[in-house]
Amino acid sequence: MRIASWNVNSVRKRVTHLCAWLERTKPDIAVLQELKATDEQFPRLEVEAAGWRVETVGQKGFNGVALLARQPVEIVLRALPGDPDDAQARYIEGRVETPQGPLHVGGLYLPNGNPIATEKFTYKLAWMERLRARAEALLADETAFVLAGDYNVCPTAVDVYDPKAFAGDALCQPQSRAAFRRLVNLGLTDALRAGQPTGPLYTYWDYQAGAWSKDQGLRIDHLLLSPKAADRLSGAGVDKSERGKAEPSDHVPVWCELNLD
C-alpha cells in the first residue's frame, strides 16, 4: 500500500498536475493540503473520474485538506481533537481495512506559526500538542497509523538550506523542533529519514529568489509511522520532479510504501 502526501497550494490551480500525478504514481491513499477551496469548490468530478474516492475538509480561501483513496475509507475525524473553537480546516483522518488489520491515515496541515512573537506561534505549538495527544491515543489502542502532511517544521539544521537565515523562523524554532521530537519520541518512524538518515531531503522550495534553481529548500513534509506501520515499511521517497514543472506547487509529494500483504 502506497500512501502519499502533497501540499498542492490551491487544488483548483493544480488539478491538472494532481490528476496526472495520481495516474502516474497511483497511490492507494493520498492526503492533500492547502486546498484553498471550500468543499463545493473542490474539483471532485475530475479526481473521481481518475479513480479516487474524495473526502474533503475545505475552507474558503485558506487551508483545507483532503483524503483520496482507491478503496473505501471510513472518515473518523474531520478536525484535530482538543479545541472545539478551532475553525481552521487542517486535519482529516481515515481508517482502512488491510490484510494486517485496520490502518489509520491522518492528513494534516500544521500551522505555519510566523511571526513567532504573535498568537500564530502559540496556536502552532498548541496544535502540535493536540497532534501529540492524538498520536498517543492511537498508540494506546495499538492502532497502526500514518500521520502525513505539511508539518511546517524543519526537524534539524540539515533540513534547512541556510540555518542561519531561518534562525528566527517558526519552522526552525527550538520550541517547534522540541514539539516535533515529543511526537516522534512516542515511538514513531520518520519514513523519509528511515531510508536516508543523513543529508538534505527537501520537500519545499520557495517561489521567490530562484530557490528551486539554486536548490534552496526545506524539509517540512513528513510521514510519521506508528510502530506497527513501521514494521511494514518497505520504501519511501520525495517526488521531486513535480517542482520542475510549469506552474508547480511550492511543495512536492512525499510517499511511503507499506507491505501489508
Place this chain on the structure above:
DNA sequence: ATGGTGGCGGTGCCA
C-alpha cells in the same frame, strides 16, 4: 538586491 513570487479575491493576508 532589506527585495523577491504565488494564490485568493478583489484589499491586504497568508505562506
